Amino acid sequence: MTCRWVQDRLILYLAGEASQRDAAKVVRHLERCSACMSAAEALAEAQEAVANAVRTSVVPPSTLDQRAMAQVRSESLGRHWARARSPIGLPRLVAACASACLLVLAFWSGALYARRTAAVPVQVVGSGGETLSLAGLETLHGRELGASAAAVPSVGAESLSKLLSGKVPFKFHVLALDSQGARLVGGGAETAQGQPIVRLTYGLGSETVSLFQTDAMKLALPALRQMQHAGPCYVVGKIGRCSYVVWCRGMTNYIMMSRVKPERLLELAHSAERAMSEGKGSA
Amino acid sequence: MDKPARSRLPDELLARIAAAGRPDEFEEIVARYRTRVYRICYRMAGNVEDAEDWAQECLVRVYRQLPHYKPSLPFAPWLLRVVSNTCLNLMRGRARTTGKRENGLGEEAAGSSREFDPEQILLSTTRAREILGALESLNPTLKQAVVLRVVEDLSLREVAEVLGVPLQTAASRVRRALESVRMRLRQNGCDDRDECEVGR
Numbered sequence A: 001m002t003c004r005w006v007q008d009r010l011i012l013y014l015a016g017e018a019s020q021r022d023a024a025k026v027v028r029h030l031e032r033c034s035a036c037m038s039a040a041e042a043l044a045e046a047q048e049a050v051a052n053a054v055r056t057s058v059v060p061p062s063t064l065d066q067r068a069m070a071q072v073r074s075e076s077l078g079r080h081w082a083r084a085r086s087p088i089g090l091p092r093l094v095a096a097c098a099s100a101c102l103l104v105l106a107f108w109s110g111a112l113y114a115r116r117t118a119a120v121p122v123q124v125v126g127s128g129g130e131t132l133s134l135a136g137l138e139t140l141h142g143r144e145l146g147a148s149a150a151a152v153p154s155v156g157a158e159s160l161s162k163l164l165s166g167k168v169p170f171k172f173h174v175l176a177l178d179s180q181g182a183r184l185v186g187g188g189a190e191t192a193q194g195q196p197i198v199r200l201t202y203g204l205g206s207e208t209v210s211l212f213q214t215d216a217m218k219l220a221l222p223a224l225r226q227m228q229h230a231g232p233c234y235v236v237g238k239i240g241r242c243s244y245v246v247w248c249r250g251m252t253n254y255i256m257m258s259r260v261k262p263e264r265l266l267e268l269a270h271s272a273e274r275a276m277s278e279g280k281g282s283a
Numbered sequence B: 001m002d003k004p005a006r007s008r009l010p011d012e013l014l015a016r017i018a019a020a021g022r023p024d025e026f027e028e029i030v031a032r033y034r035t036r037v038y039r040i041c042y043r044m045a046g047n048v049e050d051a052e053d054w055a056q057e058c059l060v061r062v063y064r065q066l067p068h069y070k071p072s073l074p075f076a077p078w079l080l081r082v083v084s085n086t087c088l089n090l091m092r093g094r095a096r097t098t099g100k101r102e103n104g105l106g107e108e109a110a111g112s113s114r115e116f117d118p119e120q121i122l123l124s125t126t127r128a129r130e131i132l133g134a135l136e137s138l139n140p141t142l143k144q145a146v147v148l149r150v151v152e153d154l155s156l157r158e159v160a161e162v163l164g165v166p167l168q169t170a171a172s173r174v175r176r177a178l179e180s181v182r183m184r185l186r187q188n189g190c191d192d193r194d195e196c197e198v199g200r
Helices: A003-014 A020-032 A034-054 A063-083 A089-109 A134-145 A157-164 A262-277 B011-019 B023-045 B048-068 B075-098 B104-109 B119-123 B126-136 B140-150 B156-163 B167-187
Strands: A182-192 A195-204 A207-215 A233-239 A242-249 A252-258
Touching (some): A003 A020, A020 A034, A063 B048, B011 B075, B023 B140, B048 B075, B075 B156, B126 B167, B156 B167
Antiparallel strands (some): A195 A207
């Protein structure tokens, strides 16, 4: 029995989890080896020090359950659809590929937007609150249309995030969407239907895109149509001369609005959602 | 089934019902494990802001994995395994994104956390800060093992079960983690004192 053998088992011995036989060997060795005894004392001391420093009394925020369950319920709907597929290997694969192809085709052709008859009721998150008025947001969006996006200098997502931090009582994201050709030109905390909202403004070519963010518990999504695309549920539609895409993430609703085509706006919204999933641009 | 009845069901049965497509049953599981999940995430993430996001991600991941759970096995170790592995992946993802292993505990140690945290009282000692800093610099797999051992107060046998590794491997990871912390404290002159020298 070597010192190495003993030191490999010290942690188990100190935890009272070594076998009786090993424990007896360790004790016999420690009685006559001062180096291993010192190692045992140091290990016990380190364990106690770490335990004292690391044990925590923090409690989870009250919003955790709501956020987790909102996502679970949303995914449960997707799981229900998935179960309808064939359980057999190859046909299941073929069905999945066919579904993916159909989704891609439908996405690029804009068919999903146009086909209103295939409506499925949207799952309203935060239905206890007032329903969000898209017309009100269109009015807010219209206020910016007078200014040319090109004339406004671009702002940094990080600095804007710091500026808005603490101004609204819900989680929001400030995103850079330059890779999608949308340049962040401004943003601020505003009010819609008496509730605080965050509004970001992007320049997209000659058009302006507004990305509104609201507390899902205060302003619920309107019950429109929904489209399942790569995970999240998007609501796509038109109001007045504007296209809009609405989706939900955690306990925040996101509403993107612009005069660009709905397909283009959906593409941009999906990029924004993907950026959030990757942990970019949080505030 | 009403809520009071649900609250008396064992975890294993609730998990089976939830896996069959009844997410409402999962709410009870969330209520039972929210604090344990959050504390693991808090220690693995190193700050309260990421902890909430990570805890949400972990709970959703548990829900997604429910169809793979075998009800004949105890539920808690299985859940902790999903949670700790999810945290490990999130840590690695964050390290790839930020180009550094961790950024959380500095915020806590500097007292700049945006939420009230009773632990600030404990962190007022430089020694505690040094220990947490040392934990931050650990390899994620070593950190995962030591967090389960000391935050969850699991036995080494339970740590091995959660991590899905042999007992000796789990024990070795905890030992190496503790030795790394001790060496770091010694380097900073904190090993034998209640307070480290300020400014190190």
